[in-house]
Amino acid sequence: METKRKAMEGAVVPVPKKQKNEVIAYGSEKGAVVKSVSVNIFIVIHLLSPPGPGPALLGLPVHSPQVYSPRCSQLYNIFLAGRMKRGNSTDTGANVLWGESTGYPLLGIVRTSNLEAPIMLLTGHESEVFCVKFSPDGNIVASSGFDRLIFLWTTYGECNNFAVMKGHTGAVLELHFNTDGSNIVTSSTDKTLGLWDVEVGVRIRKFRGHQSFVNSCNVARRGPQLLCSGSDDGTVKLWDSRKKLPIMSFQSTYQVTATSLSDTAEQILSAGIDNDVKVWDLRKNDILYRMRGHTDTVTGMRLSPDGSYLLTTAMDNSVRIWDVRPFAPQERCVKIFQGNQHTFEKNLLRVAWAPDGSKITAGSGDRFVYIWDTTSRHILYKLPGHTGSVNEVDFHPLEPIVASCSSDKKVYLGELEL
Numbered sequence: 001m002e003t004k005r006k007a008m009e010g011a012v013v014p015v016p017k018k019q020k021n022e023v024i025a026y027g028s029e030k031g032a033v034v035k036s037v038s039v040n041i042f043i044v045i046h047l048l049s050p051p052g053p054g055p056a057l058l059g060l061p062v063h064s065p066q067v068y069s070p071r072c073s074q075l076y077n078i079f080l081a082g083r084m085k086r087g088n089s090t091d092t093g094a095n096v097l098w099g100e101s102t103g104y105p106l107l108g109i110v111r112t113s114n115l116e117a118p119i120m121l122l123t124g125h126e127s128e129v130f131c132v133k134f135s136p137d138g139n140i141v142a143s144s145g146f147d148r149l150i151f152l153w154t155t156y157g158e159c160n161n162f163a164v165m166k167g168h169t170g171a172v173l174e175l176h177f178n179t180d181g182s183n184i185v186t187s188s189t190d191k192t193l194g195l196w197d198v199e200v201g202v203r204i205r206k207f208r209g210h211q212s213f214v215n216s217c218n219v220a221r222r223g224p225q226l227l228c229s230g231s232d233d234g235t236v237k238l239w240d241s242r243k244k245l246p247i248m249s250f251q252s253t254y255q256v257t258a259t260s261l262s263d264t265a266e267q268i269l270s271a272g273i274d275n276d277v278k279v280w281d282l283r284k285n286d287i288l289y290r291m292r293g294h295t296d297t298v299t300g301m302r303l304s305p306d307g308s309y310l311l312t313t314a315m316d317n318s319v320r321i322w323d324v325r326p327f328a329p330q331e332r333c334v335k336i337f338q339g340n341q342h343t344f345e346k347n348l349l350r351v352a353w354a355p356d357g358s359k360i361t362a363g364s365g366d367r368f369v370y371i372w373d374t375t376s377r378h379i380l381y382k383l384p385g386h387t388g389s390v391n392e393v394d395f396h397p398l399e400p401i402v403a404s405c406s407s408d409k410k411v412y413l414g415e416l417e418l
Helices: none
Strands: 012-014 023-026 033-037 042-044 066-068 074-080 095-098 105-109 119-122 129-134 140-145 150-154 161-165 172-177 183-188 193-197 202-207 214-219 226-231 235-240 248-251 256-261 267-272 277-281 286-291 298-303 309-314 318-323 333-338 351-353 359-362 369-373 379-383 390-395 401-406 411-415
Touching: 129 172, 129 401, 140 172, 140 401, 140 411, 172 214, 183 214, 193 226, 226 256, 226 267, 235 256, 235 267, 267 298, 267 309, 298 351, 309 351, 318 359, 351 390, 359 390, 369 390, 369 401
Parallel strands: 129 390, 214 256, 256 298
Antiparallel strands: 012 023, 023 033, 033 095, 042 066, 066 074, 074 105, 095 105, 119 411, 129 140, 140 150, 150 161, 172 183, 183 193, 193 202, 214 226, 226 235, 235 248, 256 267, 267 277, 277 286, 298 309, 309 318, 318 333, 351 359, 359 369, 369 379, 390 401, 401 411
16 A cells, blocks of 8 residues: 555655546655545544544544535545454445554544446536436446436446447437336437437437427336327327337327336326326327416426336426325325526426336436425435536436436436435
8 A cells, every 4th residue: 555655643645646536545754544435525524633543543622524526516425434443344345444554443444335436527518418227137337318318327336338329410319218227218309219229339220290298297106018108299299119100199289208018918008298298098089187286397207116106297396296096185295396497498307207106306406406395295306516507317227326317417416325
């Protein structure tokens, strides 16, 4: 380990140029390296102990030490670790900063995921990023936006961009993986939908039929290979992924901005600038019922993991959960959440559920990532970092990780504290 740099107690000193992407926390006046931390994370330790090695290193001032990113956004608190044997982790799975000369742990940093670092930045898009999704197995991140490109990234390791898929001639407004993760469906301002092969990295089908921007698309969770879409032409369409033309079309009065298929794929749920959420019966070819409550354009919707509830967000600055089970009471709105903001940009901000349904998230024009507890309706996290509208946030299917994309051209992966 590098020990040439001398530092006073608790200092954070840049490492030599050959390791310029790291900083090292030094734990004694003798300059003994405690731990190197990668990906430009800064550790603020604030020790009270006098210079020199030993248990006194564990003294803390009134303010708890914290970990910050270079943007000065707090990543997570550091807890005090007691005396223990030399090693790499505690029984709780925390990464520990060890005093090299004494074997005493200095501070433990709680890691909750297998990301290479608590926050990973994915750059490459040339303009606004409108959508981001994890693959069903969580190993791939897909993002797209105004630059018309679909980027594929690895979730783990260095989050390498391993494919860029081209084909749309307009901005990509929404994307979804199919249930096995082999394909991606996209909707675009070029009036088409695309079906993409993830392994090969090419478009394998283009769907034509809409007469204006296709604002939304979604895929069936089970059964036939069905897709749905909603457009500024006022139509909601149902597609068979094996055919180029729609197999059903429903005419709405106003532009459609959000769509979803029900859990059984027997209904399409849609919403738009008329503020209402409509449920279309595919067997009757008509509206089954409407859900009213939003007072401005609905911009995003997502079915809950168990298929019983629908999550929506709208330009009225509210997020709502609706009961879409058969024979539910007439008043189907069961919860309302507030906090996220729709700003002058009027982007189509999207929503997502945590895999266990315990948390929800929504995009926000105020540059923060909002995450709520679905039971208490309290905001659990209000995460900074982006410098533009946060257009979509998605939960990892297996780990406490969120992906966010923004008009600032960036995609972030970040782990959540448990």
